[in-house]
Amino acid sequence: MTFRPIEEVMRLQSGRQSGRGRTALLALTGAVLVAICLVFTFVMAGWYRDVGRGLGASGESVAAAVAEEVDRNIELLDLALRALSQQWSKPDLQAMPTALRDRVLFDNAMRAPGFGNLLVLDRDGALVAHPPGTDPVSSRFGDRDYFRVHIAGGSVGLFVSKPFQSRLSGRWTLALSRRIDGPGGEFGGIVLGTLDLGYLAKLYKPLAIGPGSAVTLFRTDGTVITREPFVQADIRLWAGGGDAFNRMRSTHSGTFAGASPIDGEERIISYHRVGNLPLIQAVEITGEAAYADWWRRAVAVAGLLTLLCLGSMGLSLRLYREVGRRAIAEAELSRLAGTDALTGLANRRQFEAVLGRVWPRAAASGESLALLMIDADAFKAYNDLFGHQAGDGVLRAIAGRLDRVARDLGGLACRCGGEEFILLVPSVTEAGALATAEAARAGVEALALPHPRGVASVVTISVGVSMQRPAAGGTAEGALAEADAALYRAKAEGRNRCRGAPALDRAA
Template sequence: MPIPIYDPLHAPGGALKRLPLLKAAVLFIATVCLCLCGLLYLQLEQSRRHDLELAEAASSNLTRAMAQQAEDTFMKADLVLTSLADWIQVEGFGPTQLARLQKTFARRVLTLDQLHGIFLFDKQGQWVITSYSDLPRGLGVSDREYFKFHQQNVSSLAHIGPAIRSRENGDWIIPVSKRVNDKNGNFQGVLMAGIKMSYFDQFFKSFSIDGNGSMFLALTDGTLLARRPFVESQIGTSLAQGTIFQKHLPSARSGNAMIGSVVDGTVRLYGYRQLDAYPLVVSAASSRDAILKSWYATAFQSSVIVAMVVLGVGLFGWVFIHQVRDGERIEADLRKAQEALELIATHDSLTGLANRRLFERALEIEFGRGARQSSPLSLVMLDIDFFKRYNDTYGHVAGDHCLAEVAKALKSCCHRKSDLAVRYGGEEFAVLLPDTDIHGALAIAEQVRRAVMDKNITHSGSPTGYVTVSLGCYSFVPTGRDDIEVFIQRADAALYQAKHSGRNRSAVLSLEGGVEALMRSDR
C-alpha cells in the first residue's frame, strides 16, 4: 500500500505544537539555572561588599592615626626650628654665640626622638653649627633642594624636602628647614632639622597589616618619603602618576580606593589622607587578596554546590530536550519550505522581481495608505521595444537573458524600500512608487530608460540597434473609492501612447478638468 501524502502522525501541526514545549522546557531550565546563579551571585556580592566595607573602615582609621602622628612629628620639629630661627635672627650666630647655640641644638635633639640632628648653614651653604660636637667637612649643602628653595623663597614657613642621606653620618633623613634672615630681612642661611627615616619605619611597624600590605608617607607632589616595606631604591621616586594623586586627591583630601600600586603592581585597598598643616600625604593599604581571603574560600564552596545543582538540572534538561529535538528540526524544515514557497508565489523566477500576485497585494495596501495619508501614488508601466523581433532573431534563451538584464536595470533605479519593481507579464514590467508625484515618476522612468540603454544590448531589429524600452507614467492621490484596474489602465494608456509616438521614450498621463492630456519626454 503506498504511503499517503498526508500522514496524521507527521502532520505539520504536530511539529508546530511541539515547538512551544521545547521553548518552555529550555526557558524553564535556563530560568532555574539563572536563578540559582543569581542567588549565589547576590549572596557572594553582599558578603564581598561587607568584607570590603569593614576593610575600608579599618583603613580610614589607620590613615587617620598615621596622619595625626605625622602631623605631630613634623609640628614638633617645626616648633623647635621656629624658636631657634627667632633667636638666631635677634642674636645672630657670631663667634660669641656658637657655643651656646651648639648646646641648645644638642638639648633639643635629645628631647625629640624623631630628630636625627639640627644644622645651621650660612648663606653659602657651609656648616656653621650642628647638634653634633664636631662640624662635618666637605663642600656644604648649597646643592641641596631645601637650601636652594630658601635661597629663592622669602617665606618663613617650614619647608619639607625630599628624603636625603645625611652628610653627617649617611643616615636617611627627611629635612625640615626654615629660612634664616638678619634683622633687615636679608637671607643669612638655613636652619634644618633632620627627621629620622627609621623613626617612621618603627612607627609603621607598630601597625598590623598583611604581608602584601603597604604604608607610605609622601609629599603632595608625589615624592615618596617613607614606605613600608622599606625599599631604599624607591625612596625619592615619584608617585605623581599613580591613581591616588591623579584621580582621587584632586577631588577629595581623604578616602579609600581599590587600585594597583605604581611601585609593585599589587592591587590593594588604599586609604589615603592629606595633612591639613603640611604638604604631606599618608596612605595605608591592605592587599585585596588578604581582605577577601575568607570570602574566596566561601565563594569556592558555594560555587561548587551550586555548580553541582546546575549540572543536575542541565542533565535532566538535556534528556528532555533531546526527546523533542526532532520536532524542532521538522519545524525548521517546514519553515524553510514555507519561505521558499512564499518566494515562489510572490516573485518571478527568471528576473527575481515581484510577480502580479505580490503587485496586486501591494496595490491594495498602498491604495489604503494613500487614502489615509492623502499621499500621491504613482505607477510606471514599461515594455521592451520590438521584443518579438529580438526573440525571433536571437532565440528564446537570449530573450530570457535580455529580460533579466532589463530587470536588473529596473531594480537598480528603485532606491527606496517601498518602491516595488514588478514583472507584469511577458516583456512588460511595472514600478509602483508610493509617496511619489507625477514628476518623480517621470524622473524614475527616465532613469530606467537610460539604464536599459546603458546596458548596450545589441538588437538588430530595433532602429537604434540596441534594446530600448517605452514607459508610461500615471499618478494620483487615492480617495478610498478608487478602482485598481482603472489605475493600471491609465498607466498602460500612457505606455501605449509612448509606443505609438515612436518608442524609446517616457509618456505621462494626467487628468486635468476631465480631459486626458499626454506629455512625452523624448531622448
Template structure:
C-alpha cells in the same frame, strides 16, 4: 480542584516537554544569576570595607606625622626667635648652645637641629658646636636662598653627614637679616626610622604595603622595607597624579615596584609634601570572599545542574507518558485489522461534526460503504483472504478520504463509514465513486496479472448530505445514508446511490 489542576498541568507538560525543560533551565539560570549578584555584592562590600579600614589607618598615620611636623616647626620658630634676642646673642657660646639645642638632643627621632649661615655652613647645632659642616648643596638650603616665601620646607630624604650616613629628612625655615636679605637656614632633622617605626605598627596583609611618599614621587619610608635606591620615582606612574592633585582618595592599580594589584588609599599630611599611603593587596582583601565564592558557586552550579537534569528528565518522562496515553487512546479508537477508526471513535466524530454543523452554514456528508457478497467471498477464499480484502478496501477509502477533517471508520464486519465535513452532495458522490472505482480498477489490474480471485471484490456506497436544520437529527442523516446503501444493493451492487434530501 487542585488534583485536577495538577493533572492538567501534567498533561500540558507532557505535550510540551521542551518548554518545561526550558523553563526549568531558565529558573536554574535565575538562581545562578542571583547567586552571582550576591557574590558580586559581597565582593564590593569586602573592597569597601578594606577602603574604610585603610582610610582610617591613613588618617591616623597622617595625624601622627602632622603632629610631629607641627612640633618640629614650633621648635624652629622658637629657635629663630631666640636667635634674634640680644640677650641670647651676648651669651657665652657654650651656654647659648646648651640653651638652644639641649632639648632637641633628648628627642628620639628629632635627631638633628642647627643653624647655617648664608653660605650653608653649620654655625651651631645639637650635633656639634665646633664642626662647621657645609650644607650649601642640600635642597632645603638652595630653596630658601632662592625664595623668601617658602615658609616651612620638608626636604627629600638624604644621608646625614654628621651622623654616619643615617637616612633623614629636614624641616627648615629661612632666617632673614633685618633688611630682609638671606641670613641662613634653621633646620630640624627627623630620621627616616621615625616613619619606618610608624609603618611597622600597621598590618595590611601579607601582600599589603604602607608608605610615606613625597609629592615629587620620591619614597620616604615603606613597609615592608625596601632600599630607596631600588625604588623608582613614582611621578612617572600614570596613577600618581591622583595623589598629588587630591588631599585624599582611593583607587586600584598595579604597583610599579612589584606589579601586585593593590587598593591604594592615600591621605595628604597637611602643610607638607608628604602623603600617607595604605595599600592592601586585592588578593588579600578578597581571600575570604574567594573561599566563599568557591563554596557558593560550586554549590549553586551543582544544585542548578541537578535541578535542570531533574526537570528535563521529568519533562521527557511526562512526554513519554503522554505519548503512551495518546497511543493507548488511539488503540482504543482504531480498528485492529484495517487501521481505520472503530465504531466508538466514529460515534464521537459524528457527534462533534453534527454539533459543529449546527453552528455553521456548511454541510456534512456521510458515506456508508459495504463490500458486496462478502460472506460468499469469505467462505470461498477463506478468512485470511477476506481480511486481506478488507485491508485493501480500507486503503482505497483512506486514499480518497484523505483530508485532515475526514474520518474513515470500520462500522462493523465488511461495512465502513466515511464522514466528510464541509462536503456537499456532489463532492460526496465523487468521493464515493472514487472509492468504488479504485477498488474495481485494482481488481481488474490483478485479474489481468493473473493474481486476482475469480470472484470480483466490489463495494456499494450510500451517500447522504445534511445541512443545519435538515435533517433535524444526526440519526436521520445516518439512516438516510444507510437507506441509500440499500438502494445501491438493490440496484445490482458495485454502484453509488445518494439519498434524496431537501436542500441537500
C-alpha cells in the same frame, strides 16, 4: 496551501498535545536554573563589593592614623625649629662666646626618638651653630634643596626636603628647614632639623595590612620619601605623573582600586594628606587573603548550587521521560479508544473527531473532500451460511483492502459498525473520487471470497460517494447524508457497484 494527509493531521494533533507538556517542563526547568544562577551572581557580587568596601575602610583608617602620627612628629620638630629661630635672633645671644652660645642655644633642644641634629646655617650655607658634642663632617650645606629654597625670599614656611643620606650620620634622612630673616628682612640663613627615615619605618612595621601590601610616604611632587616594606632602591623614586598619583595629589583623602604608582601592581589604595604639609600618606592593600576567603566561599556556594542544579536537571529529565512515557501511553489509549477492535481501522468515534478537524482545514485551504459510504453486500446471509467467525474474517479482509486504498491517497478508512465502512479521502477531483470508489469495489471483488448468495457468488461491496468543497459551503453532516443516499441507490440498483450523488454522477 498543500493539504496534509489525514493521518499526518492526526499525528500532529497527538504530538502537539504531548509536546506541550514537555516543552513547558523544559521551559520551567530552564527558568529555575537561570534564576539560581542570577541569585548566585547577585549574592557573590554583593559579597565581593563588601570585601572591597571593608578593605577600603581599613586602609583609610590606617592611612589617617599614620598620617596623624607623622604630622605630630613633624609638628614637634617644627616647634623646636621655631624656638631655635627665635633664640638665634636675640642680639645678646649673638654676643656670647661660641661655646657658651651653643650650650645656651641647644641646651633645651628637643631630644626625641628619630630626631636628628638641629643646626643653624648662615646666609652662605655655612654651619654656624650646632649642639655641643657633635662633630659635623662638613661645614657647608649651600647645595642642599632645603637651603636653596629659602634664598629667593618670600614666606616658604616649613620646608620638607627630599630624602638624602646624611653627611653627619650616613643614614637616610629627611630635613625640615625654616628661613631666618635679618634685621632688615633680608635672608639671614636657616634653622634646620632632621628626621631619621628609619624611625618612620619603625612606625610602619607594626601595621598589620597583609602580605603584598605597602605603606608609602610621598612628597606632593611625586618623590618617594620612605616605604614599608623598605627597599632602598624605592627611596627618591619619582612616582608623579601616573593616574594613581595624580588622583592622590588632587584630593585630601580617599580610596580607589588601581595600579600602584611604585610597582604597578593592582591594589586597593587609601591615602591621606599629612596635615598641611606637602606630604601624602598612602596605604596599598592587595586583599589577597580577604579575596581568597571570598573565593573559598564562592567555590563552596557554587559547588552546592551546582549540585542543586544537577539535581534539578536530573529530576527534570526524569519527569521529561515520564511525561514522554505518559504521552505515549495516552496516545496509545487514545488510539485504542478510536480503533475498531475487530478490523484495526478507525472507529466511528475517531472518524467523527478527524472529520471535525479536517473539514475546517479544507474550508480554509479550498481543498476538496470525498466521503465514501461502503456496505458489504448480503453480509447477513453470509453469516447465516458460515457463522459469525467466518463473517468476522470477511470483515477483516474487506477492511485491509479499504485501508490500503485510503492510505495510498492519504485518507482514512473506518468501520462505522456491523458491515458498514467509510472512507475519507482529501484533495481529489470528482473523477478521482469515483475512481477511488471503483478501486475499492474492485479490490474487494478480487479477493474472490466465496459467497453462494452474493453477487457473482463472491463477497462484494456497494459504494456511495459524496464529493464536497467545504469552502463553498455545506456541512459534514450533509455530506454524510448525501453519501448514504448514494449508497442506497447502489444497493437498490443491484449491489456490487458505485454510485455518487446526482451532481457527481452527471459530472462523471
